[in-house]
Each structure stands twice: as structure tokens, then as C-alpha cells.
Amino acid sequence: MTARSAPLKPRARDLGLDLPGCCGPFNAITDVPGVLIGFKTLQRPAGSGTPPVLTGVTAILPRGFDTHPSPVWAGQYTLNGNGEMTGSHWVRDAGHFLGPLVITNTHSVGIAHHAATRWILSHHAEAFARHHLWAMPVIAETYDGVLSDINGQHVGEDDVLAAIGAAVSGPVAEGNVGGGAGMICYEFKGGTGTSSRRLAVAGEDFTLGVLVQANHGHRPWLTVLGAPVGRHLERDRIAEMPSERGSIIAVVATDLPLGPSQLERLARRAALGIGRGGTPGGNSSGDIFLAFSTANRMDLPQLSGPWRDMRTLNDELLDPVYLAAVEAVDEAVLNAMLAAEDAPMAKPAGHVCRALPVKDLLAVLARYGRAPLTVPASTPAPATGR
Numbered sequence: 001m002t003a004r005s006a007p008l009k010p011r012a013r014d015l016g017l018d019l020p021g022c023c024g025p026f027n028a029i030t031d032v033p034g035v036l037i038g039f040k041t042l043q044r045p046a047g048s049g050t051p052p053v054l055t056g057v058t059a060i061l062p063r064g065f066d067t068h069p070s071p072v073w074a075g076q077y078t079l080n081g082n083g084e085m086t087g088s089h090w091v092r093d094a095g096h097f098l099g100p101l102v103i104t105n106t107h108s109v110g111i112a113h114h115a116a117t118r119w120i121l122s123h124h125a126e127a128f129a130r131h132h133l134w135a136m137p138v139i140a141e142t143y144d145g146v147l148s149d150i151n152g153q154h155v156g157e158d159d160v161l162a163a164i165g166a167a168v169s170g171p172v173a174e175g176n177v178g179g180g181a182g183m184i185c186y187e188f189k190g191g192t193g194t195s196s197r198r199l200a201v202a203g204e205d206f207t208l209g210v211l212v213q214a215n216h217g218h219r220p221w222l223t224v225l226g227a228p229v230g231r232h233l234e235r236d237r238i239a240e241m242p243s244e245r246g247s248i249i250a251v252v253a254t255d256l257p258l259g260p261s262q263l264e265r266l267a268r269r270a271a272l273g274i275g276r277g278g279t280p281g282g283n284s285s286g287d288i289f290l291a292f293s294t295a296n297r298m299d300l301p302q303l304s305g306p307w308r309d310m311r312t313l314n315d316e317l318l319d320p321v322y323l324a325a326v327e328a329v330d331e332a333v334l335n336a337m338l339a340a341e342d343a344p345m346a347k348p349a350g351h352v353c354r355a356l357p358v359k360d361l362l363a364v365l366a367r368y369g370r371a372p373l374t375v376p377a378s379t380p381a382p383a384t385g386r
Helices: 088-094 106-125 125-130 157-165 260-276 319-339 360-369
Strands: 036-044 051-063 072-081 102-107 138-142 191-201 204-215 246-253 286-291
Touching: 036 204, 051 106, 051 157, 051 204, 072 088, 072 106, 072 191, 072 260, 088 286, 102 106, 102 157, 102 246, 106 125, 106 157, 138 246, 138 286, 191 319, 204 319, 246 260, 246 319, 260 286, 260 319
Parallel strands: 102 138, 246 286
Antiparallel strands: 036 051, 051 102, 072 286, 191 204, 204 246
16 A cells, blocks of 8 residues: 555656756655654545645654654754644654644644644643653644635644555655645645655665655746746736745655754755745745654653663764755646646636646756756666766
């Protein structure tokens, strides 16, 4: 069983695009050992007098279904704050969080928080019954009200629990799935995207994986492999979006031993990753990022002894890690757009948000000397990367 459920469209590497870095076997956040991801997608076509529903929930489980309450070290960064990520204050202070990380639409943060809390209380029932513990799940959002009846608040507690319960490893569905179902990116259909990078540090192998919920960007800004693609793809623009009206959540996961301050700095690099795609981080955009490490396994502080030992990477060796995050975020956004399917708009009714046209994209890239490589995308990259 895998996290993939939708028909597959070519990803960026499948198209032979000259993307840097060496990815893991799934080229997904699930390449990080132990990290699972699940989705619940809600889709209902417009009816007589009723707008369409295209929304959902994405759940990332950093430690899978381990019943022992073991937090992960984390860092958080906000490029532009017109959005929400609950629990981020504690992440910045304590440097860790416990439980699933859930991403949904803007008006479903409350029910997602309620459901994730209930799951934590149930999944770690013995520890919460015996000790004075509290659940503080991380819930993030982006706005899908252009393509979905967001004010109807269609996501329910059972939907959030279903996404958590469906979490698995393996290839990851992208585009119109989970919390990304109703999202728009650079005025094309956006959504869920993922990518990964392999890292070799001092003779040891590690993985960095990224998942984005891409709902950001203004069409003229779109840049792919350095080419100003958006300037040349002017058809099917969304007239009701003369400026940016979206957001992006990026989650960076790794098994590399990093401390909270290093993970905060790593989360900042997601801003550079989305910048490669062209966005400056618009005023109306919530560009919010979180990085976590599954290394340095620990107990909750309330259940721990007086001292804590950690293994962390020398800061002087962080440059390749930063670069991996930038590359993976950029690729994940592109994968989200390439996987997405056309979707009817809720506002205004009768219009359609089009998916990124692959043939037109490749034609523009060729015009700027960025034509796909002749080597098949499935050819393994050298172990050292590029």
C-alpha cells in the first residue's frame, strides 16, 4: 500500500528537466525513514445552486504510528505571516513537537486541531492518563476558496482522522489531493507536491525530504529552471486575481542530526526554494515553513531525566544541506503543478482553473535553452550528485 491514489502524470524529472541534486527512490518526503503521509480528499461537483467542494486534509506522521510519545526536533520560519501554523510558538521556544502535522484549508484549522488532539490523546492514552501532559499539534493551512466552498466548512473530524489513519510510506500522490486539492499556484492549478535529496556527510548517508501545499504566486512571476515561463503562458489567467491571493506551506523533513536552531535556519531556506520559482512572497500570502529531524530520539521533557545528550552536525557542513532544501522545495512546487488537474471555480462560477500545459512549458524552456535532457529521467544520478 502506498500514499498514491491518483492517476499519474509525468513529474518534472519524468519530463527530463535538468533539475539539480540526487533524489531518493520515491523523490518524496517519505524517503526519510519512518516518515508517513496520508490524505483525505473531499470532492463534490457544483449542483443546482450549490458551489463545488474541492478540499481535504494532508497528514504527516514524523514517527509513524509509534505509540511511545517521542517528539521530533524542529524549527519554524515565517516569510510572510498572512496564514496560520498552530504550535509554532512552542516549536520556536522548545524546539520540538509531538504528533501528526496536519495541513488543510484556512477555515478548517479548528476542526483539524480538535481531531489531531483527539488522535494524540487516544494514540498515547497511557502516557496522557498517567501524567499531566498536553497536546499541541501543528496544523497549517492555505486558502482554497476560489475552487471550493470554503465557507461551508466541509472538512470534519472524521476526515482528519481518516487522513492520519491512512498514512503510509512509498510514492506520494500530488496535485489535487488532500489539503492541496483546491489550491492554485501561479494562476495554474496547484496543490500537493513533494521531492527529496540524498546527502552524504562524513561517510554517512542521510535524506532530506520536502512536502509543499502550493497555493501561491502571480502568473508573470513564474520561473522554471531560470526561464521566465509565466510571461509567455498568458492564456487562461484568473482575472479575479490581479495580485497574489494565496499561500504556501513547506515541510522539510530529514534524518540528519540537527538541533533546533539549525532546523530553524533550514526552514528559512524554504523561502529561497519558493523564490527560485519566482515569488517574492506577496503581501496577501502566508508563506510558512517548518523543518524537523527524526534523529536524536527523545522522550517528552516531562518524562525525561535532568540531562539530555544530542548529536548535531557541525555548522560548517550545513551548506549542502541548505542547498538540498532549496532544490527540493523548488522541485516540489513544480511537481505539484505538473500533477494537478483542471478544476472548476467556485468564485466566479462557470470558470475553470487550468493545469500547467506541459507542451507549452517545454516549448518555452526550449526557447531559453532549457530543453529536456535526452537522457531518460529514470537514469540514476551519480552517488555524489552534482
